[in-house]
Amino acid sequence: MVSHLGNPADGGRPYPISERAIDFLTKPRYSNGKYSGINFNGMVIVDDVSMRGIVDYVSQEKNLTNNEQNLLRGVSSLESKAAILALNSGVHAIIATNSDVGKIVDDIAYVYRTNSSFRNKVHNAINKYQDFVKKK
Numbered sequence: 001m002v003s004h005l006g007n008p009a010d011g012g013r014p015y016p017i018s019e020r021a022i023d024f025l026t027k028p029r030y031s032n033g034k035y036s037g038i039n040f041n042g043m044v045i046v047d048d049v050s051m052r053g054i055v056d057y058v059s060q061e062k063n064l065t066n067n068e069q070n071l072l073r074g075v076s077s078l079e080s081k082a083a084i085l086a087l088n089s090g091v092h093a094i095i096a097t098n099s100d101v102g103k104i105v106d107d108i109a110y111v112y113r114t115n116s117s118f119r120n121k122v123h124n125a126i127n128k129y130q131d132f133v134k135k136k
Contacts, residue, residue: 045094049079080107
């Protein structure tokens with residue numbers, strides 16, 4: 001499970017929405033090929049997306065890249081934004097206990113329909129979850 005601590009190597013960006021952190025966790029090497037990663041092959045789960053660490057960060061849109069801001073266009077819920085950014089970073093599953101889960105699902109579905117890159121990441125998350133279930 002990935003916590004909402006800030007990743008110092010990524011400007012304090014919370015780990016669940018830090019593609020750099022998720023790459024380090026799930027790949028044998030960073031994409032630049034210079035540094036070794038952990039190569040974790042399991043399912044990466046984000047702690048509750050309603051927690052302050054991630055919600056506070058996402059609420060300050062100045063912290064988000066132009067691509068992330070475009071990805072979130074039309075999404076109003078901070079929890080939805082956090083969930084979408086986490087999936088976009090390569091996370092496979094999200095905990096949402098103190099949130100409107102229906103709203104999060106609707107917002108994920110909206111971005112899924114409008115962004116092919118995000119759609120591929122959601123399919124990767126679904127495949128990872130299905131692999132996890134098969135192993136049980």
